[in-house]
Amino acid sequence: MRFPDLHRGVLLARRQRFLAEIRLDDGRDILAHCPNTGRMLGYSAPGLPVWASRREPGGRCGWTWELAELGQTLVGVHPARANALALEAIAAGRIPALAGYDQVLREVSYGREGSRIDLLLRSPGRPDCYVEVKSVTAADEFGLGIFPDAVSARGLRHLRELQAVAAAGARAVLLFCVQRDDVLAVRAASEIDPAYARGLAQAGAAGVEILAWQCAISPREIVLRRRLPLLR
Template sequence: MNFPEPLLQGRLIRRYKRFLADVRLPDGTEVTAHCPNTGSMLGCQPENARVWLSDSNNPKRKLKYTWELVETGPGQLACVNTARPNAQAREAIEAGRVPELAGYDGCRSEVRYGEEKSRIDLLLSGHPSQPDAWVEVKNVTLAEGHEGFFPDAVTTRGQKHLRELMAQVARGDRAVLFFVVNHTAIEEVRPADHIDARYGQLLREAVEAGVEVVAYRAELASDGGDPTGRLALGEPVPVNLVP
C-alpha cells in the first residue's frame, strides 16, 4: 500500500497535548497537524526533525494535516501514524506475503471477543486445515541502535491483549501477535523489559502457551533514506525473546 497523495515535508517544532504537533513548512509557514499516536513516541520526536504530513483534502476537517513520518536519525524513518499498521498487516496477509498466515479466505476487523471485552484487530477464517486465527497488530517504532522494542511505555491494554490471545489458544484457535516494524533501522524486535517488565513477562508466557509472534518491516525509505511513499510490508524481522 502507498500513501494516497505525495507527502508534505516540514520540520517538527513540538508535539503537545498528545494529539497535536506544530510543524514549520519549507516556506516558513507554521501549521498544526493531527498526531495520530496515543503512545509516548519515545525516540520519534527529535527537536527540529524532518517530518512528513499527509493532506486530508477535507475542508470540513479542523486540522488539515496528519503527521505520518519522522526522520529519527540520518537516513532513518519511522511511521508514527498508528492508524496505519492494521491496514499494512491486512494487505500483506491478503496478498500472501505472510507465509505464516497464508491460506485463509476471510478477514474481519475489530471483532469483539474475550472475557476482558476486547476487539481483535484481524480475525482470519476459512482455512482448509487450520483453525481461525486471531491477530493482534502492534506498531514498533522504538529503536535503540538496530534493535526495536515494544512497548514504548507501560501498557496495561497491551497486557490485556496478551491474556486474551492466550485464552483463544486455550479454546483451540490460533492467536498471533503481529509486529509491524515501522522503523527502517530496526533489524530485530524485542520486548521492552526496561520499560514494561510485566509486558515482557506476559509475552514470554503467551509464547509458551502457544501464541505465535511474527514481525515484518515496512518499506518506508529508499536507499538514500528518503520516503518512498510505500507502506507495504516486505521482509520479516526476527523476534528475540531472550531476557
C-alpha cells in the same frame, strides 16, 4: 500502501500529545494532528525533519503528521496504519504463516475482557486464526525495535486474551508491524514495562505465535516487506 501527497518540514513542537507544530519547507507554519499519542521515543524532538499530509476538510487542523526522518531512516508515525498494512500483506500472500485463508474479518469482539481482535482469518476446515497487530516505532541504542514504549495495560490484556484463544484450540497470533527499516530484530521493552515482557514470554510458551515484520518506507508508500527475528 500509497501515501497521500506528503509535504516535508521541520517539527517545531509537539503539543498535548495530539498536535504538532510544523514548519514546512515552503515556509508555511502548520498545525498537524499527531496520530501517535505515545511517548514517541527518539523521533519527536523539535528540529527533526518530518512529513505531513493534508487532511479531509473539517476538524481542528488540516494536516496529519505521517513520518519522522532520522538520517536515512523514515519512521511511520501513524500506529493505526499497522492494521491496514497487515491486512494488505496478508491479502497479497506476503506473510506465509498467515496465507491461505478465505475470509478476513476486522475488529471482531472476542474474549472475556471485552476485547476486539484486529484481524480474524477463517477458512473451512481450518481453525480460526486470531491476529492482534501491534505497531513498533521505537528502537534502542543497539538497533533493536522495542515494544511497548510506555506501560501498556491494554497490551497485557490482549496477551491474556490470545492465550485463552490458543488454549481453546484456535490459532492466536501477535504480529509486530515495525514501521521503520533500521532495526535488526524486535524485543519486549522490559525496562519500560516488565509486566508486558513477562506476559509476552508466557504467551509464547502457551502457544501464541509471535511474528515481527518490517516495513519498507519512502515518502510515496509504506509496505510490510520482510520478517525480523524476535529476541526473547
